[in-house]
Amino acid sequence: MSQSPLLSVENLAFERDDSCLFDAIDLTVNGGDILQIEGANGSGKTTLLRLLTGALQPSAGSINYLGCNIADCRYDYFANMLYIGHQPAVKLNLTAEENLRWMVANAAQSNQISISDALTEVGLAGYSDIPCYTLSAGQHRRVALARLLISEARLWYLDEPFTAIDKQGVQLLHSCLQQHVSRGGLVVLSTHQDLALNNVRKYNLLARTEHIA
Amino acid sequence: MKVFSNWQWFHRLGSPRWFYQTTGRWLPWLSVATLLVLIIGLVWGLAYAPADAKQGNSFRIIYIHVPASFLALAGYYIMAIAGAVGLIWRMKLSFMVMKAAAPIGAVLTFIALFTGAVWGKPTWGTYWVWDARITSMLILLFLYAGVMSLQYAYHSVDAASKAGAILALVGTVNIPIIYKSVDWWYTLHQPATIKLTSAPSMHPDMFQPLLVMILGFYLFYALVLILNTRSEILRRERKTGWVRELAQSKSGFDARAGD
Amino acid sequence: MARQMNSGFSAWLRRDLLLAYRRRGEVASPVLFFVMVSTLIPLGLTPESARLAEVAAGMIWVIALLATLLSVDGLFASDYQDGSLEQMLLTPQLLPLPVLGKITAHWLTTGLPLTLVSPLLGLMLSLPGAGYIPLICSLALGTACLSFLGAVGAALTVSLRKGGLLLTLLVMPLYMPVVIFGTATVNYAIDGFNWLPPLAILGALFAAAVALCPLAVAGALRVTASN
Numbered sequence: 032m033s034q035s036p037l038l039s040v041e042n043l044a045f046e047r048d049d050s051c052l053f054d055a056i057d058l059t060v061n062g063g064d065i066l067q068i069e070g071a072n073g074s075g076k077t078t079l080l081r082l083l084t085g086a087l088q089p090s091a092g093s094i095n096y097l098g099c100n101i102a103d104c105r106y107d108y109f110a111n112m113l114y115i116g117h118q119p120a121v122k123l124n125l126t127a128e129e130n131l132r133w134m135v136a137n138a139a140q141s142n143q144i145s146i147s148d149a150l151t152e153v154g155l156a157g158y159s160d161i162p163c164y165t166l167s168a169g170q171h172r173r174v175a176l177a178r179l180l181i182s183e184a185r186l187w188y189l190d191e192p193f194t195a196i197d198k199q200g201v202q203l204l205h206s207c208l209q210q211h212v213s214r215g216g217l218v219v220l221s222t223h224q225d226l227a228l229n230n231v232r233k234y235n236l237l238a239r240t241e242h243i244a
Numbered sequence: 245m246k247v248f249s250n251w252q253w254f255h256r257l258g259s260p261r262w263f264y265q266t267t268g269r270w271l272p273w274l275s276v277a278t279l280l281v282l283i284i285g286l287v288w289g290l291a292y293a294p295a296d297a298k299q300g301n302s303f304r305i306i307y308i309h310v311p312a313s314f315l316a317l318a319g320y321y322i323m324a325i326a327g328a329v330g331l332i333w334r335m336k337l338s339f340m341v342m343k344a345a346a347p348i349g350a351v352l353t354f355i356a357l358f359t360g361a362v363w364g365k366p367t368w369g370t371y372w373v374w375d376a377r378i379t380s381m382l383i384l385l386f387l388y389a390g391v392m393s394l395q396y397a398y399h400s401v402d403a404a405s406k407a408g409a410i411l412a413l414v415g416t417v418n419i420p421i422i423y424k425s426v427d428w429w430y431t432l433h434q435p436a437t438i439k440l441t442s443a444p445s446m447h448p449d450m451f452q453p454l455l456v457m458i459l460g461f462y463l464f465y466a467l468v469l470i471l472n473t474r475s476e477i478l479r480r481e482r483k484t485g486w487v488r489e490l491a492q493s494k495s496g497f498d499a500r501a502g503d
Numbered sequence: 504m505a506r507q508m509n510s511g512f513s514a515w516l517r518r519d520l521l522l523a524y525r526r527r528g529e530v531a532s533p534v535l536f537f538v539m540v541s542t543l544i545p546l547g548l549t550p551e552s553a554r555l556a557e558v559a560a561g562m563i564w565v566i567a568l569l570a571t572l573l574s575v576d577g578l579f580a581s582d583y584q585d586g587s588l589e590q591m592l593l594t595p596q597l598l599p600l601p602v603l604g605k606i607t608a609h610w611l612t613t614g615l616p617l618t619l620v621s622p623l624l625g626l627m628l629s630l631p632g633a634g635y636i637p638l639i640c641s642l643a644l645g646t647a648c649l650s651f652l653g654a655v656g657a658a659l660t661v662s663l664r665k666g667g668l669l670l671t672l673l674v675m676p677l678y679m680p681v682v683i684f685g686t687a688t689v690n691y692a693i694d695g696f697n698w699l700p701p702l703a704i705l706g707a708l709f710a711a712a713v714a715l716c717p718l719a720v721a722g723a724l725r726v727t728a729s730n
Contacts, residue, residue: 397660
């Protein structure tokens with residue numbers, strides 16, 4: 032126990048207006064881990080992810096990044112975190128490239144992959160200067176996925192990342208995740224799909240049980 | 245798990261329960277004191293204070309108008325401070341006080357405006373003039389309306405409290421600016437025919453009952469605020485153990501009384 | 504790995520300006536509103552230029568206020584719907600700075616055009632000649648105040664389904680000092696007084712708004728986003 036885990040959750044509870052969504056959640060996630068959150072609709076998968084991002088305040092318990100409560104090291108934490116939610120945050124009036132440039136400008140760090148390379152890799156090569164309202168929902172997701180290629184963040188939180196993308200896209204996302212964890216990154220994601228990756232930890236939000244797929 | 249979350253409730257919300265029980269003991273004394281002071285003030289002001297040389301008996305409305313205006317403004321600050329305490333220390337009780345204070349302040353502001361209009365008719369010959377104080381009062385009423393409607397618009401109690409508190413704080417910063425600017429605007433446009441009687445030159449015989457009435461209004465405000473907060477506590481804590489017990493014991497008592 | 508040091512101000516400012524450029528039609532509508540409503544005034548009041556001149560400054564100011572109020576509703580709405588607001592709350596910058604960027608972009612696309620069009624309205628409502636420069640100066644400063652205060656209301660109501668009308672209720676009382684000093688600046692000039700003091704007060708209000716409103720907006724966004 033010389034080093035604190037990258038992300039640890041202790042005794043986390045969340046209640047909204049008198050109704051308790053979940054409580055007593057304990058999790059430890061280290062670099063190289065993929066944690067898949069499972070649970071029926073309405074079990075609080077999105078809420079848990081949003082708690083992890085710090086957008087929601089837990090009603091009890093704590094979320095720690097490298098042993099430090101995220102409320103106390105918020106900017107350090109945000110600089111190392113990437114969150115893609117239900118909405119891909121793609122502006123319809125901007126082109127794919129402009130969208131991506133703005134998303135990258137918000138991040139604290141990015142690697143050397145250029146924006147146009149990233150777009151090529153996610154299969155949007157010919158679309159970079161077309162306004163996004165002409166693209167499909169799946170292509171919007173791909174714009175957001177291009178962020179993953181550029182991002183240097185160690186913690187990835189992905190809410191239903193497989194929604195609306197095709198087979199190729201699923202494969203691409205898999206290789207993205209694989210690469211990320213092999214570099215020591217961490218992924219927490221919610222999806223009903225079975226991941227074709229090794230050592231995926233599955234956490235069931237209703238039963239509070241964890242098993243390795 | 246149920247027991248666990250009940251304990252959590254107890255820890256975090258121990259203070260609303262404490263507030264409810266403590267104020268329950270104060271209520272009888274406070275109500276008697278309020279009633280007494282208000283009756284003394286009213287009888288003194290309406291029956292024994294001398295009539296005004298120019299305005300005759302119509303001036304006596306100040307015994308309602310002035311204390312109501314006092315508390316209308318003070319009430320906004322009480323509301324905003326309660327909201328700030330809630331935001332800073334995350335105290336749920338404080339948000340309940342804020343929620344309870346808003347309608348009281350709004351009603352007092354309305355009373356101040358209404359009595360002002362009633363007073364204006366015999367004094368200025370019209371119900372409404374764009375006087376600096378009246379205009380400021382009207383804007384204060386709008387500010388109260390904003391905080392209240394914002395709180396009602398949210399489904400989530402927590403978000404409603406915090407949003408209301410932020411708006412109340414923004415309003416607090418603005419109130420001195422609004423008052424000063426309206427004063428300045430009024431001196432710019434002041435018609436020579438309208439002039440308010442100035443309060444400081446009041447005769448002591450008239451002024452003393454006014455002080456009593458102001459004290460009475462403060463007591464009344466405290467009483468209503470406590471009552472309103474208590475009902476807000478019961479509403480928001482209806483699922484906790486102690487409120488359920490309270491409800492059961494009360495209904496059991498009523499049932500026995502009915503027999 | 505390149506570490507980018509930015510405040511988030513310029514990224515959001517540039518993005519919102521680009522978005523406004525792509526939606527030029529929407530940006531033009533406050534200005535059209537401004538012009539159209541002022542044609543109603545002679546119709547409803549009188550076409551006599553002497554009587555119009557008396558109310559011109561106040562009318563132009565009130566219409567400018569309403570035009571800003573209409574546009575400020577959309578400040579955070581589309582960002583809330585498509586998830587970019589969520590991303591904004593998670594950026595490693597101090598939240599008031601991206602907020603400041605967005606408000607600046609809002610002023611550049613509504614307040615500034617209104618200010619530039621205002622001499623035309625002055626002409627239509629027979630504003631006396633001495634009033635034009637004070638009108639432009641007071642509108643430039645005043646509409647900026649309106650954008651900042653309006654942003655607070657927009658942030659507080661962004662997650663509500665019918666927030667638009669509520670927004671006007673929340674913000675209108677806060678706008679009153681701005682209108683008072685704005686019209687006073689113009690009327691002072693028309694009456695031949697030194698119009699700099701009320702303009703200076705508008706400047707002070709603007710400074711206070713720049714300092715405080717982004718903080719309130721940031722706090723409000725954190726509250727409403729968690730709703």
